[in-house]
């Protein structure tokens with residue numbers, strides 16, 4: 001029996017690829033021992049146990065970015081976290097560590113190397129995060145989502161997508177999907193999502209025009225996130241939900257999506273060939289713009305900045321786009337050509353290779 005330690009989390013963008021890999025391992029080896037390492041604060045604390053996996057948590061340890069008290073304490077805390085993961089690896093007889101970036105992965109990479117266990121890294125974003133950049137220096141088994149991601153020696157595996165997404169037949173479930181959210185099964189449908197945490201600029205920019213969109217004969221499913229600064233417009237035909245546990249159905253329900261460009265969401269949308277408007281979140285290392293770049297240059301999506309989400313833009317671009325099925329079909333085709341659905345199998349292949357070489 002093989003024991004897998006899967007590390008990562010924070011937002012769903014890091015948890016969902018981890019769950020996708022876990023599902024494929026469980027599917028192939030029902031007796032495999034799968035242990036997930038995360039933090040108590042991340043979305044993994046809910047999503048991992050809900051999907052039936054065992055979660056171990058360590059302290060959330062952001063890399064110090066400026067010299068303060070936390071920076072002074074960091075080395076000791078980090079060593080302590082590495083020590084805890086090394087103990088877990090020995091106790092459970094872990095055969096491979098697979099990390100997805102985020103707080104829990106850095107100590108896991110270090111612990112795996114120290115215990116002589118192969119380490120596999122998956123980088124979600126077109127611009128890699130710090131934990132993965134450092135981790136990638138000590139393992140040859142690195143998979144990236146997008147071609148051109150600057151990690152030397154990395155292989156393009158694509159993004160591991162959960163089976164309910166990778167195996168989704170949007171057309172055949174569209175009607176039921178719309179009914180699931182209480183929508184009209186026959187009306188053109190716009191999905192709006194700000195990623196797993198929600199996006200204030202998108203909530204504001206689109207919901208401000210709720211009345212006009214609905215009057216144009218379009219219904220909206222808006223995945224709002226936990227944000228409260230902007231209020232639900234409460235317009236009939238404009239459905240607001242907080243966190244969506246069935247993104248597969250949300251994707252099946254829509255004709256077009258307005259979305260942040262988190263890497264997992266971009267991969268899901270282009271894998272499924274859904275025409276999109278991407279509104280990149282201008283934070284961190286600016287990775288979201290790059291995540292969307294392939295789909296945008298293929299003509300499967302258009303890129304819009306936060307500040308461009310105005311009433312005028314909705315009127316002159318968004319509503320006409322939804323009223324133009326041939327253009328949407330063309331975008332869908334182009335989006336699909338830029339996307340892929342085999343990321344889970346590709347990453348599992350890399351994991352097998354790492355175990356085989358150990």
Ligand SMILES: CC(=O)N[C@H]1[C@@H](OP(=O)(O)OP(=O)(O)OC[C@H]2O[C@@H](n3ccc(=O)[nH]c3=O)[C@H](O)[C@@H]2O)O[C@H](CO)[C@@H](O)[C@@H]1O
Nearest residue numbers: 011012013016124195196197223243244247262263264265
């Ligand atoms: C603010 C922030 O830190 N954003 C980062 C975060 O985004 P975030 O966590 O939003 O990640 P993504 O957009 O990549 O993925 C979100 C995932 O959650 C799912 N989902 C989303 C909303 C919902 O209600 N229900 C649901 O299931 C989506 O289908 C997708 O699988 O991680 C991404 C992947 O590293 C990065 O590219 C983003 O820059």
